Amino acid sequence: MSDMDPYRVLGIDSGASDAEIKRAYRRLARKYHPDRNPGDSAAEERFKSIQAAFDSIGTSEKRQQHDEQQRFRSMGFDSGGIGMEEILRQMMGNTQFPSNSQSRKSKGIDIELGIDIDVEIAENGGKIPFELSRLRRCRRCEGRSSNSGLRCAVCGGRGVERRESTVTVNIPKGVEQGHKLRLRKMGNEHPTGIPGDLTLIVRIDPGEDRRWESNRLIQTVAVPYTTFLLGGEVKLTTPTGRKIRLSIDAGSLPGDRRRIPGEGIGGSPFDIELVLSEPGPLSAEMNKALQNLRDLGL
Ligand SMILES: [Zn+2]
CATH class of the missing domain: 2.60.260.20 (Urease metallochaperone UreE, N-terminal domain)
Incomplete structure (x- = not known):
């Protein structure tokens, strides 16, 4: 069940807006609901997979986690159920040099994030606030505890900690579905190197009875x-x-x-x-x- 692509189960494009996902779920859940299909075990199975699909991408938080995991998987990292923090930690570890040689080019991990806008903003442009959760350099040790054996009560020696903030992005006029906006150095910060970049993928909510297909x-x-x-x-x-x-x-x-x-x-x-x-x-x-x-x- 967990191997099924939730986007495919819900019949939507992976670039669909969160609202589109909710509408697709509601429509399908109604159609395959056991009350509407008494004794139909195929419909029941379908209903269950629709529920499971919605469970994995139904909220923007869960969806972000799911998409991130898929991305890492496609890069050859199989999370195998371990958290993203752990994967990031491993990757940070891979890119990092011992602190005495102070890495010059180490970079934090890039972030890719979908951003939902409505048709009006797509046509006319505008400013959109969104929540960004990323690794920031530790406030206490400023990254110095990473790979140094120093103890830091705030970051546990990783040099970075996860923090959330509200960021406002300027959406250009006439932006298209799937357009990528790159915000330099807005990705995960690195304990000693430079921050990664943030890529926002524009998802235009097409409205009721409409959907994106590639x-x-x-x-x-x-x-x-x-x-x-x-x-x-x-x-x-x-x-x-x-x-x-x-x-x-x-x-x-x-x-x-x-x-x-x-x-x-x-x-x-x-x-x-x-x-x-x-x-x-x-x-x-x-x-x-x-x-x-x-x-x-x-
Ligand atoms: Zn620290």
Whole structure:
């Protein structure tokens, strides 16, 4: 279970915003909830894996941990359940020289972090505050206790300690999904060397019924079954708030896609995916009409 990619389980891109993750989870949890699928063990399994996926990336803190671990794993470090602090300590140890030769080029570990913004900020730019947790040089020993055998009650001889702060970043106008903002020396500090860098990966929250797929914006549009069969028109609102009408050809199918040039964020193309709308409770009249259709072989 823990080996399953939670992003894949929730059907979202790894660059999705935290809000997008919550919406995907709510939608799937509703769909596969045991109350809605009594006696269906496949649905129950699916429900469990959806829960497990959300448990691992459902809060920004847990998600950061998960993403960080994946990154380290892809670099060839298998955390094997040990904490990030331990991995960082090991890596620091690897890059560090004995204190008497005072390393000149040792550098703290870089940090990569997602930052969520809304469509308006993406279009117009703006300042975004975020919480940054990183290793800072120890306040007591100023890094001197690291690798020196000195005892420091604050950092335990590591020379660095984890501290949190609120940082404000300037988001440039017209920024794109997945854009990387590099903040030099804002990564983890090193006991004796220079600080690592911080990379912020922009995650634009696309809003309700929309999701990112490899930096391409997809909006699902619910279409009634009859419109799929007979053709017709649906109304929708684009990410920038424009209301448009979309004509549906007779014989279209759920899952069909359309690309509308220029209607995405910042004038990018905008993809629409047709999905079947849920009809809700059927009236007696609808029921009768459907029975007639069934008798006609539809
Ligand atoms: Zn210290």
